[in-house]
Structure formats: C-alpha cells, structure tokens
Amino acid sequence: MKIDSICCIGAGYVGGPTMAVIAQKCPNIKVTVVDLNEARIAAWNDADFDKLPVYEPGLADVVKEARGRNLFFSTDVDKAIDEAQMIFISVNTPTKTYGAGKGMAADLKYIELCARQIARIAKSDKIVVEKSTLPVRTAEAIKSILDNTGNGVNFQILSNPEFLAEGTAVQDLHNPDRVLIGGNDAEAIQSLVDVYGNWVPKERILTTNVWSSELSKLTANAFLAQRVSSINAISELCEKTEADVSEVAKAIGMDSRIGSKFLKASVGFGGSCFQKDILNLVYIAKSYGLHEVADYWEQVVIMNDHQKHRFAKNIVRTLYNTVSGKKIAMLGWAFKKDTNDTRESAAINVAQDLLNEEAKVAVYDPKVEPAQIQFDLGEQFEGVTIENNPYETCKNAHAVAILTEWDEFVTYDWQKIYDGMLKPAFVFDGRNILDKQKMKAIGFIYNAVGSSN
Ligand code: NAD
Ligand code: UGA
Secondary structure (H helix, E strand, O other): OOOOEEEEEOOOOOHHHHHHHHHHHOOOOEEEEEOOOHHHHHHHOOOOHHHOOOOOOOHHHHHHHHEOOOEEEEOOHHHHHHHOOEEEEOOOOOEOOOOOOOOOOEOOHHHHHHHHHHHHHOOOOEEEEEOOOOOOOHHHHHHHHHHHHOOOOOEEEEEOOOOOOOOOHHHHHHOOOOEEEEEOOHHHHHHHHHHHOOOOOHHHEEEEOHHHHHHHHHHHHHHHHHHHHHHHHHHHHHHHHOOOHHHHHHHHHOOOOOOOOOOOOOOOOOOOOHHHHHHHHHHHHHHOOOHHHHHHHHHHHHHHHHHHHHHHHHHHHHOOOOOOOOEEEEEOOOOOOOOOOOOOOHHHHHHHHHHHOOOEEEEEOOOOOHHHHHHHHHHHHHHEEEOOOHHHHHOOOOEEEEOOOOHHHHOOOHHHHHHHOOOOOEEEEOOOOOOHHHHHHHOOEEEEOOOOO
16 A cells, blocks of 8 residues: 555654654645644644754754645544554553553553544554554554454554654664564555655665564663663762773673673662663563563662662752752753653652752743643642742752753853852763863862762
C-alpha cells in the first residue's frame, strides 16, 4: 500500500516532532496529529512559533515549513482516524500508579483506549503503528482488541519505536542511527519502510519481528541508563580516592569496545522514560519468574536514586550540616539541556530534599516556565522563589547548585555571582560543566561530581 495519509494519536514530545519531520520530508503525505488536550493542539497551531508546546532546537523551522501544507494538528480524533491509511499511536505509557504492578508496570490504558477508538471508527483497512514505548507482546493485545471490536476491516500492527532524545530530537529524526520496524506482514512493513525511505538511507532501516522490535526499545533505554548509573557509581568512588571521574571516563571511553558516549557523571539521570522503561522491564522479567534478571536491571534505578539523594546530602553536609533558613540557588530545572521537559528531573528530587531541610530554594531555568516548577513541587513550592535572572537568583545565596548542563551557565560572569553571594561561597556542580581551577581562583569552594576538592 502506498501511503498518502497518516494520522498520529498523541501530540506530545514524540508525536509532535516525529510527525513534523515525516511531513517535512514527505510532502505528498498528509499528516494529521491529534490529541485530546485542546490547549496542546492550540499551541501546536499557534501563529507564534515560540509558543509551540515542545521546545526543541530546530523544531519551529520544521513546523513552519510543513504546517498548513501537509501537516495538521487537530482535536478531531475520529475524523483523522477515518481518513488515514496508517495510524501511529504516540500516547503516553506512564508507570502504573494503582493496582497490580503499581509503581513498576506500564499503564496501558491510553493505548487500549486508542485501539478501541480505532476499531470503532475504521471503515477501511488500516496499518496501526506502535510508536509509544510498550511492553513486549503488546501488539498481541492491540490486535485482539482491533479484531474483536472492529467493523470487519483488516488491521496490520507494526512496532516502530522512537529513539530520539530530547534536546536533539530534530537532528535525531533527520539523521537517525537506525529506524526499527517490527512486523509480521511484509507488505505493511514495506509501506512504512517506504515512508522513512524518503530521507533515511536503506541500510539504516532495520526490520525485525514485532516482539524483537518492542523489546529492543526497552533494552536500548536500559543499556543507556545503565551506562549513566555505572559511571555515577564510579563517581562516588572517585570522590573517596582522589581519582577524577572525567579522567576515568575518558580513559575507558577510548577503548572502542566501550565507547565514549553516555559516560558523563551527573546528579542522576531524569526524563520521562529511563526509569519508567527499566521498571517496566523489571516488571516483565518478574512476571516470567526471572528474578535475577529483574534484580540486575532494578539496580540501575536504585543507583540513580542514590546519586540524586547523595547530591542533596552532600550540600547539607558541606554547609556545616544545616541548610535551614539558608538560600540555595539552583541553576537548571529541566532534566537535560535544550529542552523544557522536567519530567523526573533530578532537580525536583534535590529541591525536595533541600526543602525538607528547610532551605530557601531559588530556581532559575532558561526554558522552564515557573508554573511547571510549581506543578512539579506541589505544596512544597511555598519555600521556593523563581527569578528570571541568574544573578538575582544567586544573590545572597550560601550555595549555588547546578542541576542542568545549559550552555549559558558556563558563560556567566562568575566573579559577579561570587561577589553577590554570602561567604564562604559554595558551588555544587551536578554536571561538571564549570572550570574547577577558575572557580577556585575566584574564591568559590567548588564541589564537582566524581572528584575530590
Ligand atoms: P507526552 O505525554 O508528551 O504525549 C502524549 C500525548 O498523548 C498527550 O498529549 C496526551 O494528551 C495524548 N493522549 C493520551 N491519550 C490519548 C487519546 N486516547 N487520544 C488522543 N490523545 C491522547 O508523551 P511523550 O513524551 O510524547 O511519549 C509518548 C510515548 O513515546 C511514550 O510511550 C514514551 O515512552 C515514548 N517515547 C518518548 C520519548 C521522549 O523523548 N519523550 C522518546 C522515545 C519514546
Ligand atoms: C533517552 C534516550 O537517549 C533516547 O534514545 C530515547 O528515545 C528516550 O530516552 C526515550 O525513550 O524517551 P532522553 O531521555 O530524551 O532520551 O535524553 P538522554 O540524552 O538519554 O538523557 C537522559 C538523562 O540521562 C538526562 O537526565 C541526562 O542528563 C542523563 N545523562 C545522559 C547523564 O547523566 N550522563 C550521560 O552521559 C548521558
């Protein structure tokens, strides 16, 4: 089937950018992205491209090029399903917060709702593509719902997990390491291969069976997160032994079998997916009785929790064992640079720990809205101030903590920040982005992750 109309259910961090790029690269395919969230769809349609709901470098230009030509954002889900030959499901699959598997398993209720809606509306054959990250064998459940509640039309299910990282989404979509398509039906697979073939070289489009594709996505995130936890585990040892984690990372990364990426020690990984996907993997392993497999992967999350809390504890210990009533300036709230996404950001845990110790927390982030910070902290937000200027944020602070590796933090006038702070002035660099020697020369007591002072 040659595809000329696509619908994507879910206009979030994956659905929005992914479909914008498909529309940009395939001008002959009509791409409609739908969502129940009216405010989100309105923002995708906003005349002011600075107001798109997802901040990603380069995204506004892609949307500018395609929107209104062959890219549309709408809340009319039924109509978009009816008109499309191929339907991507890009809805959220968060960790369950209730019932069996609470705190571990993926909550598939949004996926099931989509499947039922597609079954109800579809009056012609459809290819349904799993774009969301899903537990292995979910395609089976989707197929069962579609076939049992549908109108007798033919459904093919493909798995096409997304590997983009936030902050580099457009770059990743334009030039992916690989596109993975899992399926059982050669014709359906070919239809999707042809869509990506408009800009992705053939040798980077990998086809597998559905289950391998579903499981590869969870596995990829587990491996990436595991690298971060591994280097973070070593960072604690470095702090005790006068080894320097950046030097260790460089030394091991030069071994081509290990490779240099994803070896930056940090305050801990965040983002909506690493923890959720590992917990999901752990849950699946447990459900098959594979307890050693489950424990092995769970340790990646346990180590990450330890790293986040350790960072806050270190601040308290270094500030003479009390931060009560002291102003601590936090630079960065997003879970990584170049995104406005704060889901599972380490900054949230660190702020919570400091607020529990009665610190006065001041936050500055170049892209995160104050309302989001308020949402993330709930009632604890009472103890927080937000400035729109980093120098004000740091003024009269006992300590500055760097939580996100935004490039602009490196370029600040750190002498000016030092002059405005209480003395001794402490810096806790949770991303190792500042120059230790320069900071010390200014007079800061500088603490990095994974090296001794
Ligand atoms: P998101 O929360 O940003 O977006 C999901 C959207 O789906 C929301 O806007 C929600 O309103 C909408 N939605 C939910 N149910 C709906 C329904 N029945 N009908 C219409 N709209 C509905 O989530 P996201 O970050 O885009 O992630 C989506 C999926 O992609 C998840 O499974 C995630 O694991 C996976 N993923 C995310 C990333 C990432 O970088 N964020 C990367 C790769 C994969
Ligand atoms: C990650 C994966 O990289 C994507 O391939 C995947 O598609 C996505 O999850 C997903 O499924 O959602 P993302 O979470 O957007 O992407 O960003 P990453 O660059 O992976 O960073 C995740 C976290 O790890 C961030 O908090 C980052 O600061 C931290 N990190 C990363 C480190 O602390 N050290 C590193 O060396 C690398």
